[in-house]
Amino acid sequence: MTALGAPVLSETAMALCLLCILLVPFAGAGLALVNAGLGRSRSAAHAMMASLCVAAVAALVYVVCGFSWQGFIGRPAHELVLAGKQWNWIAAEPLFLRRLPLDGSPASLAACLQMLSVGLAALIPLGAGADRWRLRACCLSTVLLAGCTYPLFAHWVWGGGWLAQLGVNYGLGHGFVDAGGASSIQAVGGFTALAIAWILGPRRGKYSLEGVPTAIPGHNAVLVLFACVLALVGWLGLNCAGAMLFTGAEPGRTVLVAINTALAAASSALAAAAITSLRFGKPDASLSANGWFGGLVASSAACAFIPPAAAIVIGLIAGALVVFAVEWFELRLAVDDPGAAISVHAVSGIWGVLAVGLFAHFRSPVLNVAHGPLPGPTSGDAGQWLAQVVGVATLLGFVFPLTYGLNWLLNRVCPQRVPMEGEQQGLDLYELGAGAYPEFPTYTDEFTLR
């Protein structure tokens, strides 16, 4: 593995990329607020505190050791020779980012972006574990995510690993392509959310004895909908920076990325609003916000390679998927996911990854992380589609079992769910000793007595 595939950035491209990275915390802010707003008021401070701690732990663990396993295209890595071909499976960097010059090089920008986006991935499971997940367990689970699951899969996708090599090794299009992290950030976070939701079990009172779910409304719809705008800005930064760093998109192409990202979010939110309006008579604000997030997630993988009309289609389908997936998980699988984290991040993330195979058109020279810029135009073909399917299969067959197993083990060592009394009191009082809104009376009994 040589440095052949690493993108070369002009000073302007470096500045553009860095500034996009500085917007990524807004994506985290959006997730934190949507999770807090969709939860109960008596665990609102806990939701925000957990978001802060989880993002902090993720950044620290990633800098201490996560980047060591993830690395970047063209930097030291371990390779297996299998069937006569080299398979790059893990990076070989020292701890604490030593030996990585933090000077604006693409590798340093990737490290900076990941330090923030691993926090984003770690925030996702908080939505699924809302109102019952211990603060200590969140933090330890994040250590596992940021120190193991995330860097491993992200290396395969973005670090010149074997998924990226599918193109050069087996001629599957450009290898697995994901510009903004629909798989490595969103789906990894979303599958972790599914693992957490299964391990924790549903909230007290969510299901009746007959297994019929009760709607537990979020405590602040204004926060939830405001979070959508913050998330848009964060995703604009994330997708633009990812497209430049991980697919070699030239700076001017970020205009396309920005337009596609916004259109996917817009069409997805409207699709969710329209579908809920048709089915329930009134549009559902929470599901529309979830749709908006789902559109952002789904846009991430293909944003740099599709025309605006395709972004609208991707968004429309993402919005529909989110609405039906939320219902399916709640009714069929009895998975209690207050923040819709699984539907929004895992389901839409997979859809976004597959959409690359359906819609992407690699018109201009695009960087293939495993074998340098390709000459001339190539369109999305069966090989590309297969590469994307292999990526999804890896998520389902390897990443999900890994994250489930790790969190199951963690649950043995340190029980992840608060005891009954904690859920009754609310996490704020039980775990933090103070409520989020101590001066405001609330109706709490109405729900807890069910």
Next chain:
Amino acid sequence: MTALGAPVLSETAMALCLLCILLVPFAGAGLALVNAGLGRSRSAAHAMMASLCVAAVAALVYVVCGFSWQGFIGRPAHELVLAGKQWNWIAAEPLFLRRLPLDGSPASLAACLQMLSVGLAALIPLGAGADRWRLRACCLSTVLLAGCTYPLFAHWVWGGGWLAQLGVNYGLGHGFVDAGGASSIQAVGGFTALAIAWILGPRRGKYSLEGVPTAIPGHNAVLVLFACVLALVGWLGLNCAGAMLFTGAEPGRTVLVAINTALAAASSALAAAAITSLRFGKPDASLSANGWFGGLVASSAACAFIPPAAAIVIGLIAGALVVFAVEWFELRLAVDDPGAAISVHAVSGIWGVLAVGLFAHFRSPVLNVAHGPLPGPTSGDAGQWLAQVVGVATLLGFVFPLTYGLNWLLNRVCPQRVPMEGEQQGLDLYELGAGAYPEFPTYTDEFTLR
């Protein structure tokens, strides 16, 4: 019409412009929060949901067809020959941004900026229609705005249309100049707000039988004042990007734009605080926030061509105008505008446009969208002042009647106002089926019984 007037951007200028555009959603977030905060708690979720839907509809409609009528300087357009002169009145682009290379060219940046700023214009009427405007009607009204009114007027100002040609055709200074959209975004949105407020009529209980208005306080002053900071960041991006794209300001001049924008907001908010303090004994927080927004709006047109001291003067006058306009509309015209959208966006927008004629000094070569960079310095003169007046006359004499007529027709087809029971219940319950703050008791009767 040739490409003569189109600005040429270096790669750095392109990156700077794109990143400024990525900040524009904060202007929308600011407007959404200020509208929600100034409304009632029982329609807070509806206000945010309407903001999200309206911004989404605006972006989609603009991409589908709005840009086709707006276009950009130097791109295909229809022209009339009148009195021996060419009048460019509408662009001729295909739908879905086809044939527009989304590669960082000025035209692609303009499309990206407009996709977001047309949403900003569409958010403005929500302030005027708060607490009584149906969600479906908001969205349909936005289709009319983003598909007709906005692109038409914006083409005349920013797309090389006849207002921009006033300089080359009749020697009126540089033609109509508006760097950041005080007319094309703000005044267009503000006049639509006036049309909507007139069509909807005042809220139940706003006016007594004798016609005396009652103060209905906003439900969350923290949101309202927080929105000011978000709006500042959004406007900084909007004015910098607009100055570069639509007036050919060189990248370094964005420093001047940023300083002027912030100073106008600051002085306008302080003027509003001082005036309300003198008149009512205590400064009014809502009106001060409205003043802040008014200063931002008023700064937009001239920000790239005035010294900081002039920006302070523009802001002071804008703050005073907002305070008196709010009172005038409420008391004299019996227009119920909970978010002060008309005063902030239409009145301040017009003031900003006229201020170009008073204060602008085109010191360095400035792009004139209709005849290329002018050599050497020229100062604001009578011709320039006249061009600005023609623009304002067009807003009053053409844009307002057009938007009023379209919305009046829409009201015939699909009644825009919720029925009485919807207003009593609150829009959240009536239109969305769920309140914004379901766990918090509220004092609602106190107001509804009036």
Next chain:
Amino acid sequence: MTALGAPVLSETAMALCLLCILLVPFAGAGLALVNAGLGRSRSAAHAMMASLCVAAVAALVYVVCGFSWQGFIGRPAHELVLAGKQWNWIAAEPLFLRRLPLDGSPASLAACLQMLSVGLAALIPLGAGADRWRLRACCLSTVLLAGCTYPLFAHWVWGGGWLAQLGVNYGLGHGFVDAGGASSIQAVGGFTALAIAWILGPRRGKYSLEGVPTAIPGHNAVLVLFACVLALVGWLGLNCAGAMLFTGAEPGRTVLVAINTALAAASSALAAAAITSLRFGKPDASLSANGWFGGLVASSAACAFIPPAAAIVIGLIAGALVVFAVEWFELRLAVDDPGAAISVHAVSGIWGVLAVGLFAHFRSPVLNVAHGPLPGPTSGDAGQWLAQVVGVATLLGFVFPLTYGLNWLLNRVCPQRVPMEGEQQGLDLYELGAGAYPEFPTYTDEFTLR
């Protein structure tokens, strides 16, 4: 004094710097929200209104006259000759930024950054004066800060003044170094907060007759924790822009700055959470948020010259310092500081300044504001450490007495504290005539009756 030391920015560096500056208002938004959230609900609107007014006054005063005393490296200044050496002590610029070309030059970028960051400094004392500081007095106190204290000290540090000259005059390393304003913004604001807290005295009911402090919880923990993310983005902009403008860091080095800033905040918040958890059994959300801010503050001075591991250490110590300083001020000094402004900004700021002496390693050519780029690497040495100590001594021995004296005089002319009845009613009703949340009932007696 010649222009020798002024940094030279490429067009890209200018664009990068300007965009970082446009993010600085988020730091102010973060401070405003944390102050409002840590205060009482009945003065929440007042807290936000004061933030808006104070930022506006600061920007205006700074543009009118503050920059005249501060200036920039290599621009006109007054010098004393003392002991055979030139001591640059105050700039000599005209009012209203006249004669400063606002064209993207480093001096114009510095003026733009300062216009915003002086507002940041002015927001800090609001945290200490929460729930009892008159709006008029806040604004007048800000006039003193933005027109006198801030520009004077900032000139010494960033304008080529005598603290920056310590290197060239006495060989103390590179002279006093502070990239992002840990001293000139944060500590100046923090010491002003201490002066204000002393002059105002504690809130009614904060201390019992025996002098035992009562915990008065903030009214909205969600705002407090959300503010942390906003502040992170603002500080990323602030530190990157400051490093480029005031220490001549090349554009690529901003990646290092960004990583260090985020790591310091993360480790500081976790340190605060861990310490409060160990001491009180449960992590304290407010103190963790304060820790996060403290980490940001402490990172500011050295962010461009330290490896990521050092940033983590600086953050861990800052988090511990904040927790113990809060207790020490509250219990030992009986200083009532609801927003922890003194601990977060003064104490962490001093720690950040000293950390430059301990950890900074000036590897690549770094601009020394008083004698141009130095050739080759030099490491933090005893001289550098001494220069930092001289800076801290100046803060303690000159800036604090000056700001205390000015505010003491102001208190004679215009009493800074609201009368008893104002505190009982809440500042919202007393000073603004309207509450922040008029539709929501609150438990207020519980606290006021103490």
